[in-house]
Amino acid sequence: MSAAENSEQHDIDVSLVKKDFPILSTQMNGKRLVYLDSAATSQKPVQVIDAISNYYRTFNANIHRGIYKISEQATEEYTKSKDKLAEFIGAKSYQEIVYVRNTTEAINLAALSWGEANVNKGDHILITQMEHHSNIVPWQMLAQRKGAVLDYVALNGDRSALDQESLEKQLEKNPKILAVTHASNVLGTINDVKAITRKAHDRGAVVLIDGAQSCPHMPVDVRDIGCDFFALSGHKMLGPTGIGALYGKRDLLAAMEPIFGGGDMIRSVGFQTHTWNDLPWKFEAGTSNIEGGIGLSAAIDYLNGIGMKNIRRHEVEVTRYAMEKLGGIRGLKMYGPDIDHMESRGGVISFSMEGAHPHDVAQIFDDRGIAIRAGHHCAMPLVEDVLGVGAVSRISFYIYNDKNDADAAVDAVGEVKRVFKLQ
Amino acid sequence: MYAEEIIAYYEHPENKYKMDDADDSYSDFNPVCGDKLTVYIKVKDDKIEKMSFEGDGCAISMASASMLTEVAEGKSVDEIEKMGPADVIKMIKVDPGPVRIKCATLSLRALQKAVFMYKHGKRD
Numbered sequence: 001m002s003a004a005e006n007s008e009q010h011d012i013d014v015s016l017v018k019k020d021f022p023i024l025s026t027q028m029n030g031k032r033l034v035y036l037d038s039a040a041t042s043q044k045p046v047q048v049i050d051a052i053s054n055y056y057r058t059f060n061a062n063i064h065r066g067i068y069k070i071s072e073q074a075t076e077e078y079t080k081s082k083d084k085l086a087e088f089i090g091a092k093s094y095q096e097i098v099y100v101r102n103t104t105e106a107i108n109l110a111a112l113s114w115g116e117a118n119v120n121k122g123d124h125i126l127i128t129q130m131e132h133h134s135n136i137v138p139w140q141m142l143a144q145r146k147g148a149v150l151d152y153v154a155l156n157g158d159r160s161a162l163d164q165e166s167l168e169k170q171l172e173k174n175p176k177i178l179a180v181t182h183a184s185n186v187l188g189t190i191n192d193v194k195a196i197t198r199k200a201h202d203r204g205a206v207v208l209i210d211g212a213q214s215c216p217h218m219p220v221d222v223r224d225i226g227c228d229f230f231a232l233s234g235h236k237m238l239g240p241t242g243i244g245a246l247y248g249k250r251d252l253l254a255a256m257e258p259i260f261g262g263g264d265m266i267r268s269v270g271f272q273t274h275t276w277n278d279l280p281w282k283f284e285a286g287t288s289n290i291e292g293g294i295g296l297s298a299a300i301d302y303l304n305g306i307g308m309k310n311i312r313r314h315e316v317e318v319t320r321y322a323m324e325k326l327g328g329i330r331g332l333k334m335y336g337p338d339i340d341h342m343e344s345r346g347g348v349i350s351f352s353m354e355g356a357h358p359h360d361v362a363q364i365f366d367d368r369g370i371a372i373r374a375g376h377h378c379a380m381p382l383v384e385d386v387l388g389v390g391a392v393s394r395i396s397f398y399i400y401n402d403k404n405d406a407d408a409a410v411d412a413v414g415e416v417k418r419v420f421k422l423q
Numbered sequence: 424m425y426a427e428e429i430i431a432y433y434e435h436p437e438n439k440y441k442m443d444d445a446d447d448s449y450s451d452f453n454p455v456c457g458d459k460l461t462v463y464i465k466v467k468d469d470k471i472e473k474m475s476f477e478g479d480g481c482a483i484s485m486a487s488a489s490m491l492t493e494v495a496e497g498k499s500v501d502e503i504e505k506m507g508p509a510d511v512i513k514m515i516k517v518d519p520g521p522v523r524i525k526c527a528t529l530s531l532r533a534l535q536k537a538v539f540m541y542k543h544g545k546r547d
Contacts, residue, residue: 357481359456359526363424375456390457390479419425420482421434 012306012314014402020045020302021400031369034408039185039213039348039396040373041235044299048238051298052291062287064264078290081297082280088300089211089230090221091247095279098246098253099288103212104134106231106246107179109283110208111138113256114229114248118206119176121147126175126205128153128162129386130184133378135210139179151175155386160337161189161344167196171203178205182214186379186392187336188319188348190214197226206252212236216398217315217346219308222247234292239299243292246283253279260285311399315347318397322349322406329413331355331422335387347397350377353413356420358393364419365412372409424517425482433482438475438492445475449537453529455522458484462533464495466541471495471503474534481526487515488530500538506531 018024021043026033035043061071063078082094091097100106115138119125125139129152143150151173154166162180171178178200183190197207208229214220215230216237222230229252234243248256258265258276262285267275276282303311323339326332331354337345353361358374365372374393376383383392395409416422442448442463452459460478464471474492478485494514495503511527512518519527 357456357458359458359481359523360425360483363483363523367424384457390459420430 009307010310012310012399014314014400017306017400020047022046022049024400028369028371029367034368034370034405036365036395036397036401036405036409037371037373038216038236038398038401039377039394041241042216042238042398043400044238044240044295045302047302048240048295048298052240052295055291055294063290074290077297078288078293081293081300084297084300085245086247088220088304089215089232089247090223092223092250096247096250096253098248098280098283099293100244100246101242101289102235102244103210103231103233104138104244106229106244107135107208107210108138109246109259110179110229110231110248111142112259113283114206114252115139115142115177116145117255117257119143119146119148123148124151124170124173124175125149126151126153126170126173126178126200128180129155130162130187130189130382131179131181131379132185132210132212133380134212135179135181135208136381148176149173153180159335159386160187160341162191162196167199171199171205174203175200175205177208179208179210181210181212182220183217183346183348184336184379184382185213185348186350186377186382186387186394188346188350189336190218190344190346192344193227194225201226213346213348216303217308218312228252234296234299237296237299238302239296240292243289243296250279253283256283258282258285262286264288306399314399315397316342316345318401318403318406319345319347319349321403322395322397322409325406325410326351326413329410329417331417332413335392347401348394349396350392350394352389352392353416353422355422356416358391360420361393361413361416364416365409368408368412368415370408370412424519424523426517429482429486429515429517432486432489436485436489438473439477439485439489440475441477442473442475447537447541449533449540451529451533451536453480453484453525456481456526458526458529460484460488460530460533462488462530462537464534464537464541466500466538469501470497470499471538476530476533480529483515483519483523484526484529487511487527490514491530491534495534500542503538504535506535 059070059073063075082097156163207227209227211232215232230247235241265285335350362374445463448463450461458480465473474495476488
């Protein structure tokens with residue numbers, strides 16, 4: 001039985017999971033690859049790789065309107081992937097799922113279509129200090145185009161969570177939209193997006209959740225959250241690159257204009273006019289990323305096979321274990337919620353080491369076959385202005401990581417201390 | 424990568440100070456990792472009489488900047504302009520790979536821009 005065939009509550013057998021990921025039996029710099037950079041992109045199980053390969057080998061054809069067997073099959077598989085994703089995040093139907101390239105494009109679509117029509121001069125747009133560039137820049141661009149005001153919810157005193165007072169204060173300005181991350185890619189903080197959405201709705205704001213770091217790692221139910229938009233990337237949840245989605249409530253999407261015109265997004269075209277296709281196709285001009293949809297479909301099957309609650313529990317356990325070990329190391333500072341607040345922390349550990357630059361830290365990890373990330377993690381305002389450092393090192397865990405991988409990271413920190421002669 | 428010599432230059436850098444009477448200076452940074460430095464030069468008879476630097480960054484960028492201050496001294500501005508990544512690799516005695524080479528050459532790029540401004544009479 002493969003690791004993905006049991007969705008009952010159970011501990012994840014990581015040794016079985018690892019076998020499903022071909023890359024994890026390869027080497028990096030002559031050492032077993034220890035992959036601790038899943039917040040950047042996840043590795044892919046053989047089930048996803050095979051699904052894509054199988055599509056190209058056995059039923060590659062363009063979707064929609066092909067009156068032959070393999071085109072019908074490709075259309076069916078592609079559409080089925082939307083049904084699966086809709087169910088996976090608790091949307092009502094596939095009509096609320098617009099495929100895009102990634103989370104960034106999903107947020108840009110919301111800003112360009114919904115934002116363009118609904119945000120005017122002097123209006124407020126509200127985001128937070130813990131956003132990724134993908135949830136900052138599209139709103140800066142919209143604010144610049146429209147003469148709108150971009151406001152930020154501040155972080156609390158220990159810079160581990162959003163400051164509730166700041167949130168209330170900013171909402172008093174009646175922003176048109178609140179765009180907030182579900183889980184921070186730097187701090188690991190999981191925001192209570194359900195409560196935030198309720199507060200924002202009370203003020204009449206539309207709410208967009210950046211789910212890039214939550215959707216792969218924990219159960220997500222957009223209807224329970226109550227948000228209007230939810231953005232996600234396939235490549236961070238075991239799927240291929242180039243496929244992501246914007247969930248939108250049906251009435252919102254129905255009222256929005258497409259930003260790209262072309263084939264597939266139309267119902268009919270005359271020499272001067274055209275009419276739009278039904279949801280969600282009106283937002284998807286041109287030939288779709290068919291292999292992406294099929295690969296994402298296989299990824300969702302894999303995640304469902306293990307169970308999102310099990311994945312979340314497993315990551316909390318490995319993250320807590322790593323934090324306990326790292327917490328005892330002198331000169332090492334971790335960011336985000338502390339070990340007593342694991343309920344609001346994802347499997348991301350950003351840290352600094354006194355006397356060693358994050359790039360040197362990552363390099364020494366690399367020499368030992370361990371992949372971590374160092375830099376500003378596409379969150380320059382958070383890292384530089386709020387945390388007050390140029391860069392941090394980041395470890396991030398997923399289903400294929402276990403305590404041995406955490407130990408490897410802890411050992412590598414020891415090596416950093418040895419190389420830089422740190423006490 | 425982290426030979427004793429690199430660590431020694433990183434921990435005890437040579438010529439790491441702000442040169443108040445510099446003929447020219449140039450500030451540069453590496454947006455990927457946040458390394459930043461300013462290079463100062465004193466030029467006499469078209470030769471680098473003295474080079475110093477200030478900055479924050481990784482061991483590779485700081486050690487190579489420090490080593491460069493010694494290598495550059497006495498070289499003509501033409502010689503400085505002809506230097507490239509291969510010279511930096513020779514200087515630090517390790518090939519840091521395609522990503523880290525940008526850290527290693529940050530100081531050389533800044534030095535070359537300072538020299539360019541000196542030659543063309545442009546100032547910050």
